[in-house]
Structures are given as structure tokens and as C-alpha cells.
Amino acid sequence: MNRRLLVILILSAEALVGSATGVQRTVLSSVLRGYGGFLLILPIMSFGIFKATADVVAGLLAHKRGRRAVFVLGAAVYLLGVSTILSLPPPLSFVLGNTLVGMGEGIVFASAAVALTDVLGSQASSRSFGFMEGFAYMGYGAGAFLGGLFWQLYGPMSGFTYAAAAAAAALAATLALSETKELVLEEKRYRYEADVEASVALGSLLRNPSIVAAMAAAHVAKIGDTLVWALIPLLLLTRSVGSVEIGLIQSSMIVVWALMMPLWSELSDRIGRRLLATLGLLLNAGAVILFPSMWGFHQFLLLSLIMGVSYAMYYPVLPAPVVDVAPLKVKDIAVGVYRGVRDSGYASGALLTGLLLSSGRDVAAPFIYIGALLALTAASFSLTFRETRPAWPFFDLVVQHAKVMRDVMEAQGDLIRAVFSGRIEEAEEHMARIKDLERAGDQLKREIMGRIWSSFLPMGDRMDFERLVEELDRIAGAVLESDERLLRIEPSPILRDVGKLMEEMNSEIVKLAEIFIENLHALKTSPLYAVNLSVEVDHAEGRVDRIRSRLLNEIRALVKREDIDVLTAIDLRDAVDLLEMAADDFEDASDIIRIIAYKHAATPLFPA
Secondary structure, three states: OOHHHHHHHHHHHHHHHHHHHHHHHHHHHHHHHHHOHHHHHHHHHHHHHHHHHHHHHHHHHHHHHOHHHHHHHHHHHHHHHHHHHHHOOOOHHHHHHHHHHHHHHHHHHHHHHHHHHHHHOHHHHHHHHHHHHHHHHHHHHHHHHHHHHHHHHHOOOOHHHHHHHHHHHHHHHHHOOOOOHHHHHHOHHHHHOOOOOHHHHHHHHHOOHHHHHHHHHHHHHHHHHHHHHHHHHHHHHHOOOOHHHHHHHHHHHHHHHHHHHHHHHHHHHHHOOHHHHHHHHHHHHHHHHHHHHOOOHHHHHHHHHHHHHHHHHHOOOOOHHHHHHOOHHHHHHHHHHHHHHHHHHHHHHHHHHHHHHHOOOOOOHHHHHHHHHHHHHHHHHHHHOOOOOOOOOOHHHHHHHHHHHHHHHHHHHHHHHHHHOOOHHHHHHHHHHHHHHHHHHHHHHHHHHHHHHHOOOOHHHHHHHHHHHHHHHHHHHHHHHHHHHHOOOOOOHHHHHHHHHHHHHHHHHHHHHHHHHHHHHHHHHOHHHHHHHHHHHHHHHHHHHHHHHHHHHHHHHHHHOOOOOHHHHHHHHHHHHHHHHHHHHHHHHHHHHHHHHHHOOOOOOOOO
16 A cells, blocks of 8 residues: 555544544533533543543554554444443543443554654654644534534434444555554654663663653643643633534634644744743643634634644644654654653543532633743753753754765775875875865865854753864864875786775775764754764774774885885874774764763663
8 A cells, every 4th residue: 555545544543532522522511510520620630531541552552463464443332432422321421432432542542643754754853743633623622613503403412323334434544554663664764763672771771761741731732632622612702702602613623733734743843842842832822822812713713723723833743752762663652652651641631620610610710820820841851851862053054074085985995096006196085085075075174163152052062063073173174194105106917915904994985974974863853863873973984993903014014024114104104093093983973962862861871
């Protein structure tokens, strides 16, 4: 099955399930308002507890059994839950039905999250979540509006007939899916994987401060969403807002939320996670606090649209760090755990809302308290989260500078072949080419330094990149000094083996340069994978060291046999050492990449 059709089926199933749940966001609190505060929130608590549990279970099952089978299971359980709501009298129907609805939705959405990142790739992790959550909440918005419309035309329970039909259509879509798990193996990033046990990798992930901060913020944000689900319809009823208008207010907020998620998530993949998530949480906090002070349909509608924008800013961004730093072999489990922690906020939110209502406060009080909690969460997240998708305005220039140094090493290979073949004029032309590359590198270095120190980035990042560029800049100088020694050597057949070994050594340094460039690119993909590729750079530098030892032994043997004089031996030794120095510079620059990665949430994959 082609990837486009896979995406269509995944998103269709999500939107249909979302629309079935969206019906409840308009009518649930209105149907149950006569049963008391606790029974009002008990179905939402049941939904949240079982959805959170199902999120984790779905991640584990998707890891072991594949995505499609779990997707189908979730859709079937969801359909059973909606059928229960239609078959039993309230409030029992909502408590039992939402147990199955929460479980089914948790399985469907967790499976969809994993499957979509399989198809689109982890490089676009926030965009994947943006599309996934966008279609889910577009479904919520459509269902919320239809719930209000059916309520006015046929009564509050009539919308659940539509919900059952949507759930059945979602089940059909999941049955048409093919398995996506094997697509993970096609990711280029898979080669960055460290060979560790899944339990060790997951444990390391859960010790990561940025992941903990994202999960905590998502949990509190879901508490706020529970408030919106449970109390906004009740508050609007007290302000004499009609059922269709309630449905329109709820659906407008969710539709804006859904439509803007792909925009913000795409931006997050470009500029990072922390700023957007923090601003979204703060904006949501302000909207929640202000909501009870509004009067009239148009004021409520405007504020609901602002809430939709705020949701879109953080909702697809908070899960992205999990994919940024999770090893691909536990990505499915990690996404399930994140969703489990986040969606347990439904239960926490329902409990907190119920306690606030049952303590004698009016319906406006929970908005103030939970809004304040959201504001505190935004501040805490901003202080504790370390950016997992950093944006550096000079990064492309740094990559270009590294490629110039790679080109220097490739030109050096041509020079070595020319020297040991006796083509001295050609060797001098190659040296001139290397000097041109050095000048190009110097020009790039000056431009990079200007951008580094004119940026508003933290001082640590600026100093790290300055050191990295300085390390790379030494490479061309070391190579040119090596060439000066080589050009003093008289060509001779006796030096044939030395020439071959130097070619081999230089070839390994070119390979090292390629790994380094990939290492640098990985820093923007995931700090964890930048750390893992730094290990590959270390191994490549070790191979260069071993060839250097062979070369020095060969030079000593030539001196011992008196095949070459001492001055030639010194020139050869110095030329070899200077080449090895270039390899060391690549390794030292890679060590700086490792430091930058640690600063941006990378956690080594070793048990504590």
C-alpha cells in the first residue's frame, strides 16, 4: 500500500473516532447536570483513566504485535462503547460506555500516532503529530457541532446515533490498513541507533528532564481541556446561550485548534519546541481565566477561538520531544507512555473540577484555579525544558564550512597520489586548490562568527559553536603544512608502500569527514543521535591512528635499511603527523557536538 493511501486511512479513522467523541463535548454535561456534581464528571474521569491506560498498552502492543492489529482492536472497542451509551439508561450508560470509549480512543489515537511517524518519518515528528491531532480534533469539532444540531432537532441523545455510525466507518478504515512497522527500518536515522535493550533505552528516556517536563505540561494541559469539556456548556447555559450556539462555540474552538495544528507543528520542526509550547500554555491560561467574565454569544465565540489557537500552539509540540530523543526501537512504547501520562489528565481534571464544584463554589471558580495552574505550568516548563530541536541561524553555514574541510581532504588525496607518482607540477596545482579552499573556509568562518555574536542565542551555545568552527578551521592549515613536507621529498619507487599507506590514511580521513558532517546534521534531527554518531567519529579516528602507526613503522624500517635519509624520514613523519592532526580536529569538533547535544536534552543510553 502506498504511503499516501496509508496516511489517508490513518487520518480518516482518527477523524471519525474524534467526531464520535466530539458529540459528547456538547451534550454530556447537559444530559447529566441533574445528577449532581460528581456524576457529572464521573464519565469524564472514567474516559480519562481508561484512555490513559490504553495509550500505554497500545504502545506496548504496537511494539510487539504491529500497528494494524492494535488499530483494529481500538476501533472495535470504541464502537462497543458507543453502543453501550445508546443501549443503557444514563448515567450508567455514560460511565460504562465511556470506559470503553476512552479505552478504544486511546488505542486508536496511540496507534495512529505511531503509524503516522512510521510513514512520515521522525525528522518531521511535530508535523506528524500536527496532522494526526489536527484530524482528530477536526473530528471533535464536527462532532461537537453535530451534537448541538441533533440536540435541537431530535433531543440530546440523538447525536449518539451518528457517533455509532462514525465508529463503524472508522473500524472499516482500520481494516483496510496495511502494517507500517517495517517502515521504521527504512529511516536513515535508524543507522544512528545504539545497540541497547529496549528497557534501558526507555528508562533513559524517562530520566530525561525535557521529556518529564513535556509530559507534566501535557498532563496539566489536559486538566484544562477537561474543564472546557465539562463546564463550558454548563456556564453557557447559565448565560442563556442556546444549544446550537453552545455546539457552535465548542466546535469553533476545536476546528481552529485542528486547522492551526499543522501550521504550528511545521514551525516547531523549524524553530524548536520550547517557545511555541510555552506561549501556547500561557495564552490558554489567560483565556481560561477570562472565560467566566464574558457575556454574550459573540464574546464567548471570540474567546473560544483564542483558546483554539492556544491549544494548537502546544498540543502537537509537546509530544514531539519524545520522538526527537526516543530510540526508534522504543518509539512506539515511548509515544504510548507520553499519551498515557497526558491523557490521565482527563481523570485528574475531572477529579479537580468535581472537588471545586462540590466545595460550594460557583461554576466560574474552577476556571480561575485551573487557569492559574496552567500559567504556573507554562513557567515551570519554560525553565526546565531543554530544547530538543534547536534552531541556530548560522547552522547551515557551519555545515558548509565542514564540507569545505571535507573537500580539502579530498584534494589532499589527489596531491598525495601526484607526489608519490613523481608528478610534482600536478601536486603543486592541488596544493593551490587546497589554499583556495582554505581561503573559502576563512571567509565562511568570518561570516559564521558575525552571525554567532550578533544572535540572541544563549552564551553557552554561541561559545560552543565558536569553538567548533575554530577546530574545523585548523584542518586546512594542518593539511597545508603536511603538503610543504611532502613537496620536499624526492620521488622514489622505494616510497611506493609509504605512498599507498598515506593514500589509505587520507581516504579514512575523508570517510571520517563524511561521518562528521552527518554527525553535525544529526544535531538538528535529534540530540540523542548526535551523541551516538559522535561515537562513530571516535571509531573512524581510531582507524586513522592505526594506519598512522603502520606508516611510522614503515618509515622507521626504511631508515633502518638506509633506503632513505634522516631528513626525508623527518619530512615523512611530520607529514603523517599533520594529517593525523587533521583527523584529531574532526574528532575534537565532534566532541563539541556531543557537548551541545547533552545541553539539548540528550541522555546517554546507559543504565544509571
